[in-house]
Amino acid sequence: MQVMKGRFTAVIEAAEEGGFWAYCPEIAGANGQGDTQEEAEATLNQAIQLLLESQALEEAPWMFEAARLGVATPESIIAWSDAKVMDLDRPPFFLIELSTLRSSDSRNYASVIQAHVPETLDAEQRISLVVTAFDQQVIDLDEALPILFRLWLPLPPEKPTSGIPEHVADLLAEWDIISDVEPLPEDFVSRCMTVFAHHREQHGSPPSAIFHLPSTISSC
Known part of the structure; x- marks a missing residue:
């Protein structure tokens, strides 16, 4: 069975040992399991959320440098943060702050990211x-x-x-x-x-x- 979860797909199948297992073909490593289809879907959604939040934190230092160096516009930073906010049930605060910040200077966006994600690139x-x-x-x-x-x-x-x-x-x-x-x-x-x-x-x-x-x- 396939269930659309926004822009993602949840594939739920019966497990040989009983119960159900689920995975998301769009996100590598996202899977779940449970005694019922609903439980399998719920654990899959938890896995998706954890992976998407981890992905956002991994991308944040890159976006920080892109903003600091001027190779990302405020519009592109807002679009990036908006996408993350919409995908996550409980998005990190810095993503919400980015998506609501309205400035013509990309360095202002860089300062928001740096305050919450201090990692930098080599x-x-x-x-x-x-x-x-x-x-x-x-x-x-x-x-x-x-x-x-x-x-x-x-x-x-x-x-x-x-x-x-x-x-x-x-x-x-x-x-x-x-x-x-x-x-x-x-x-x-x-x-x-x-x-x-x-x-x-x-x-x-x-x-x-x-x-x-x-x-x-x-x-x-």
């Missing part, structure tokens, strides 16, 4: 965030390179940036010399594409929800 993850924003056409190359350059510089002094891969550092050192050239030389742009692709291949990309927001928001 240098390689920040680079992945920026190059993915470029790949998803959220920012263009003229915007991506200055952001990466700021990440490369040891600012602020008390928290020096470390872990910038050599191939990225070499690219940024070259850009610092030719940044005033318009347009940027084609061979340099081509190297940017190669370096970005190599970094994504080596270090992965941020969670898809950061740049691929759900087209519909519905309660689970």
Whole structure:
């Protein structure tokens, strides 16, 4: 039996040993069991809630950096938080605060996340965030390179940036010399594409929800 739970599906089947078991095909690891179909569905919903809350907390540091670096707009942050609030029976307070905050400055949203989710990304993850924003056409190359350059510089002094891969550092050192050239030389742009692709291949990309927001928001 299949039961729609908002934008998710609950599949409930009889277990060989008796009772019922349930799973959600859209969420890996979400399953439940019980003596009745209702109990199996209830335990599945609990599992879905725990996994979705964990997912939101895992995505929050990425959204914090996206807001801080300016590769996420207030509108996209609100849409992300709205989706989480609608999916969760008891959403964390910071998600409610984000969804109700109305500001034109994405840094205000970053401060809300940081106050409740203090974890931050390492240098390689920040680079992945920026190059993915470029790949998803959220920012263009003229915007991506200055952001990466700021990440490369040891600012602020008390928290020096470390872990910038050599191939990225070499690219940024070259850009610092030719940044005033318009347009940027084609061979340099081509190297940017190669370096970005190599970094994504080596270090992965941020969670898809950061740049691929759900087209519909519905309660689970």
